[in-house]
Amino acid sequence: MILTHRSFPRAILHVDGDSFFASCEVAKDPSLKGKCVVTGKERGIASSMSYEAKARGVTRAMRLSEIKKLIPDVIILPSDYETYSLYSQRMYEIVRRYTDAVEEYSIDECFADLTGMRRPNNMSYEAMAEKIKRELDGELGMTFSVGLALNKVTAKVASKWRKPSGLTIIPGYHLHLYLAKTPIEKIWGIGPQTSSYLIKKGVKTALDFAMKEKEWVKALFSKPFQEIHSELNGDFVYPLTVGEKHDYASISKTRTFTPPSKDRGFVYSQLSKNIENACIKLRRHNLFAKAFAFYLKTQDFRYSGLDFKLSQAVSVPQEILKIVSERFDDVYRPGFEYRATGVVLMELSHSDARTLDLFGRSGAIDRIKRVYEGVDAACAKFGKHAVFLGSSFRAMNEPAHRGDRADSSERRKNLVKGENERQRIGLPFLGVVK
DNA sequence: TCTGGGGTCCTAGGACCC
């Protein structure tokens, strides 16, 4: 049943940057305005594209080689997360002028709870939404799509309603009109599995779903879908996660290599590199992992892997690599073609607290930790991965995965610099390539 | 959807305990 009472018992705003990465590139370099801009050069596939590029048929994850055929004068840029993240911060700040209750949902999206802010801001919810959009567009030099509705799920419906640069306000008494025109698979949280099941049950639009009785939903679906059902009926179910970006529950690194490989040594070094990279990220966030999993992905997209608990929380790869080296062959099958490896670090904590054991191992761990402070400093200076483990050598030296020549030669230069730095800080066990 | 990378949350079912 659709509620049709007061228009905004709760006023939830959703802000979505249009083609965010590509738009940041254009904002950074206005000469790109009006051109076909695509980001994702380092991955070989499109991660974001300007509306001009979209109009000419570029879609997400499309191969760059294909895009070049389609649009010879396309501008392809590597992702620059530092810049995107600065724009992202500015987006949050602008929204925060109107309320402290801002959820930094992702790099290009946020939610804000405007409820109760009409008096302090001396304007209606509609006026706030308009003003926020105007300030975002004007101050950041790109467009945003903004939605205002009763809760997160319907605010998402609103911001998606018109893109790019839309501003859509859905008061409670009009909600059913919007839901009637929204296919069920477009609803946030309803993925391909659930939507095809729903369609089989005769539920084609968001309104069809909203109109179903609670009991019907409860009998057929798990909690998340019952919650979506409530939100589509106008209830406020999903609270905003306000403030500090939540800590990670896990950190993972995976890399696909083309062509796939049967070479044990190569596959192992790919995994080693992923483990190193995951640990770099771990340290960047001052985190420690107490468990991890590693896996290999075969050419036919099957996964096999193992997971482990560590006796101590770690932030450096040694302990993990020791276990992986001992157990790698329990997973690796000779003759199989592998296309990717991956690692997931779990049970993360900030606590550096470690129990000193009786065998003085903590001393060794502290030494490794100090060495890595030097490694991280060197990498900050000379570029990511300037210094890396010997076991990752082949992954660094045989970049079988996509990546153009310029990147590799740049990396080589860094390696030489890294070598000098290594000698200066005296790293005992790291393999560094010249 | 001919498949890149990084995340989160939920559930069912087994293990184990009283």
Next chain:
DNA sequence: TCTGGGGTCCTAGGACCC
């Protein structure tokens, strides 16, 4: 050794998101 009932914790895997 069997039966019954109930609770908790953990894990694997599914589904979804950007």
